Amino acid sequence: MPTLAPEKKSTRSGRPAPELIFGDLWEFDPAPETANPKLKSRYDLFINGEFVAPKSGKYFDTINPANESKLAEIALGGAADVDAAYQAAQRAFNTTWGRMPGRERAKYLYRIARLLQDRAREFAVAETMDGGKPIKEARDFDVPMTAAHFFYHAGWADKLDYVAPGRRVAPLGVVGQVIPWNFPLLMCAWKLAPALAMGNCVVLKPAETTSITALKLAEIFQDAGLPPGVVNFVTGAGATGAAVMNHPIPAKIAFTGSTEVGKIILRSLAGTEKKMTLELGGKAANIVFDDAPIDQAVEGIVNGIFFNQGHVCCAGSRLLVHEPVADQVIAKLKQRIKVLRVGDPLDKNTDIGAINSQEQLAKITALVAIGVKEGAELFQPACRLPARGYYFRPTIFSGVSMSHRIAREEIFGPVLSILTFRTVDEAVEKANNTAYGLSAGVWTDKGSRILKMSTELKAGVVWANTYNKFDPTSPFGGYKESGFGREGGRQGLLDYCQLA
Amino acid sequence: MSVNFPHAALARLFDEVGPVDCVGIEERVAKYTTRSIKKASKLWGLKMAVSMVDLTTLEGKDTPGKIASLCQKALRPHDDPVVPQVAAVCVYPSMVRHAKKHVADSRVKVASVATAFPSGQAPLKTRLGEVRAAVADGADEIDMVINRGAFLAGEFAKMQDEIAAVVRACGDATLKVILEVSELETYDNIRAASFLAMRVIREGDFIKTSTGKTTLNATLGNNQVMLEAIRDFYLDTGTAVAMKPAGGIRTAKQALQFLIAVKETLGDAWLTNERYRFGASSLLNDLLRQIEKERTGAYQAPYYFSEAAESY
DSSP states (O other): OOOOOTTOOBOTTSOBOOOOBOOSTTOOOOOBOOOOOOOOSEEOEEETTEEEOOTTOOEEEEEETTTTEEEEEEEOOOHHHHHHHHHHHHHHHHHTGGGSOHHHHHHHHHHHHHHHHHTHHHHHHHHHHHHOOOHHHIIIIIHHHHHHHHHHHHHHHTOGGGTSTTSOEEEOSEEEEEOOSSSHHHHHHHHHHHHHHHTOEEEEEOOTTOOHHHHHHHHHHHHTTOOTTSEEEOOOSHHHHHHHHHOSSOSEEEEESOHHHHHHHHHHHTTSSOEEEEEOOOOOEEEEOTTSOHHHHHHHHHHHHHGGGGOOTTOOOEEEEEGGGHHHHHHHHHHHHHTOOBSOTTBTTOSBOOOSOHHHHHHHHHHHHHHHHTTOEEEOOOOOOOSSSOOOOOEEEESOOTTSHHHHSOOOSSEEEEEEESSHHHHHHHHHOSSOOSEEEEEOSOHHHHHHHHHHSOOSEEEESOOSOOOTTSOBOOSGGGEEOOBSHHHHHHTTEEEO | OOTTSHHHHHHHHHHHHOOOOHHHHHHHHHHHTTOOOOHHHHHHHHHHHHHTEEEEOOOTTOOHHHHHHHHHHHHOSOSSTTSOOOSEEEEOGGGHHHHHHHHTTSSOEEEEEOSSTTTOOSOHHHHHHHHHHHHHTTOSEEEEEOOHHHHHTTOHHHHHHHHHHHHHHHTTSEEEEEOOHHHHOSHHHHHHHHHHHHTTSOTTOEEEOOOSOSSOOOOHHHHHHHHHHHHHHHHHHOOOOEEEOBSSOOSHHHHHHHHHHHHHHTBGGGSSTTTBOEEESTHHHHHHHHHHHHHHSSOOOGGGSOSOGGGO
16 A cells, blocks of 8 residues: 655665645635624614613623624523523514414414525525624535525425324423523524424523624514514523523423533532433544545544534544554645635635634634644644734644543544554443534444444434534434433434423 | 455455445535635635646547647646646547647647557557557557456456556656546445556556446445545555546536545645646636636636536
8 A cells, every 4th residue: 555654764775765745836715704794783682573772771892803803792691582582582482483284383483494405505694794704614514404494394394293103292392491602593493493393482691702693693584574473582601501501491401511510500400300302522533444435534533533624513523543554544634634724714716614603712822732742643733824913723632542531532623642552342432432422433344344333323323434513314412421312313303392 | 365366466455455335425515625725715616626737628520620720738837928838738648649739838748548448358569569659659648447257256366467567668758547437436446456557556656437438437425435545555565645536527626626535635745737637628718718717707608618518
C-alpha cells in the first residue's frame, strides 16, 4: 500500500522527501452570500399566535459570533411569561389543535414546510449570522433538513392509526421543549414536527445565543395561519428554561443539550408524572480498519468532527484507527485539513465558520490546553483567522490514550482525538468505554464486520463508511448518558403519544 | 487458492493499492461543485484552463484544412492578448505532419493519439509502428490506450509490458496513457490501473481518463480517483505524474471544478499545463466566452463563440 511519510526528511536517493504545496497560487476572491436575512432590531416573545413584550420588559443582545457585532435584542422571558405560554398552549389543545383531525393538521405542516422553502436563502443567512455556521451548511443542510422534517411528519399526521399497529394513539397534551444552539432551526423542527403531527401543543425555549431563526419560524406560523397557542416560543437563558421544565402543565418535557443540564432536569422532574426524552452529549468513536477506503475514511473523519465547527452532539470526536494504517491515516488527515477554509461564515467557500460564543471558545481553548499538558501531540494547520470574532483552527491530537481528558470529555468544538487499536475486540471495548453512547462510525471494506460492529457498539446510531448522515425517517437518540427517547421516524412519533 | 488465477491477481492488486468507496468519492467531489469562484480568481482559473487545453479533433473526416484552422485557433484562441495559447493540438497520426507545419515555431505542442486508438485492438507491432511513425512526423506527445482486455483478464504484466514498450517507442516524446475509465467501470479498477500505468511511465508523463469515444468520459469522480492515485504515488516514490481528463468537459464551469479538485488534492505544483491538461474541443470557446464576460461584464451574442468545434 502506498505510504505517506512526511516525517522523513530525505529519501534514499538523497532527494528531499516529496511534499505537496497548498499555497496561494490560486487564491479565491471573497464570495459572500448576499440574501437579506430580514432581521428585526428587537424580537418579542411568541405567545398565543402573537409577538408580545416580556412582562419584565427586559431584553438581551444576541450577537454575530463571526464579528462580535450586535444583531438584535431578544426578549428575556420570565416565569410569568412561561405561564402565559402554557395557558395559551393548553387552551389551543382543548379548543382547536387537540380536536382537529390529523389530515387537517397535516395541511398546516405542509404549508409551514413550503413557506420555509420559499424563504430558504433568507433563513440560511439568518442562521449563519446568529450561530456562526458556514453558509454552505445552513443552505445545504440546516434549512432543507428542517423543511424535510415538517414534510415527513405532515405525511404521518393522517396515518397515525398505523404508527403503532394494533394500538390506538392519542396526543399527550401540552409539551415543554428546550433546544440547544448548535442547530437552532433544525432542532425546532425535530422537536415541533412530531409533537404537532401527533396533536400536541408546545412551549419551546430556543437557546440563549441563537433565538432568531425560531422567531422567524414564528412569522411563518403566522403566515400559515397556525391556530394561536399551538406553538409558543419563550426566549431567555437558564432560568427561563428551568421555568419551562418545572411548570405544572406540560405532560412531557423534551430536552436537547448537555448531559450536565440533562441530569439537573432529570432530578427536578423525579417523582412527577411528566414523560421525558433527553438527547444529551456524546463522545463518538469513528473506527477505521486497515482495509477501509482510506481517502474516503479521511473525508468521513473530517465530516465527522469539523461539520458545524464540531458543535454536533454526535460528532466523531474520537478517532480509533487500526495500528497498521495509523500513520497513513494521520498523514492524509493532516493534508486534508490544510485545505479546509476557516473564516467568514457568510463566504460560500468557507468550510469552518465561527465558534458559537465566547464562552464556548474559552471552553474549547481550555480543553485543548489540557490535551497538550497531558502529553498528546497537537496539529493545527497554519491558516489565517479573522481578527474579530470567535474562531478556532481545526485541531487534531495524536498519541491520545483513554485516560486523557480529551478522550473522555465532550469538547464540542473542532478538536479530534486520535487513538489506535489492534483488534476488533479492542476497538469495540474502547468505543464503548465512555459514559456516552449517541453515535459511532465504522470504516471497513468488509460487510460482515460492519454488521458485527453495529450489534456490539452501544450507540444509538452506527454509520458505516459514512458519517453525520441524517434523515427524518431515521430515529436518532442515545444510550447511557447520551439520553433516552428517539427523534425522527416512527419511533420519534411514539415518544409524543399515549398508547391505548 | 492458486495465485495464477486472474481473480487472485486482481484481489492482490486491490489489497496493495487499497479500495475506493464509490459513495464517499462522489460526496467528496460534490463539494468542489459548491465552491464559488469570482472575479480575479475566476479569470485566473479560466486563463489557466485555456493554457491547459489539448485542442482536439479526432474524426474520420479530418483534413489538412481542418487541421490548419484548428492550429490557428490553438495559436491565437482570441484577439485579446491576455488569453494564452493552448497547450497542444491533438490529432490522428496521419495529421501530425500537417499540424506540425503550423505550430512548429510556437510553444503549442502536437499530440497524437496512437496505438490503434480508440480500441487498441491491433497487434502490438502495429501499435508500436504507429507510435514511431507519429514521433517521426514530429509529434511531441503520444496519447496511447491501455490494453483493457488484458487488465480485465488480470494479465497485468502484459498490460504493463505493452505500456513500457510504448514508452521506449516514444523516445523523447511525452506519453499519455489512456485508461478508458468507462470500460474499467469501477473506481477500484481505475485506481488499480492508474498505479499499474504509473509504475512503468516516466516523470512528466500523463495518465488520462478516456478516449472520448465511449458514453462516459471524464467525470469529477474518476478525475478524483486518479488525482489521489497520483498523489499517493508521488509521495511514495517522488515521481510526479501528470493528469489529463478528456471528453465530456464542455463548459468553463466544469473546467473550474476540475481545477479546484487539482488545487485541493495535488496542490499548486500541478496547476500548470506541464502537469494537468484538458482533452477537449468545444470547451475552449466557452472558456473564451467567460473570459470576455469577466472583462466586459456582459455576455457576447451567442454567435460570437460557436459551440461547435467544426467552426474553429
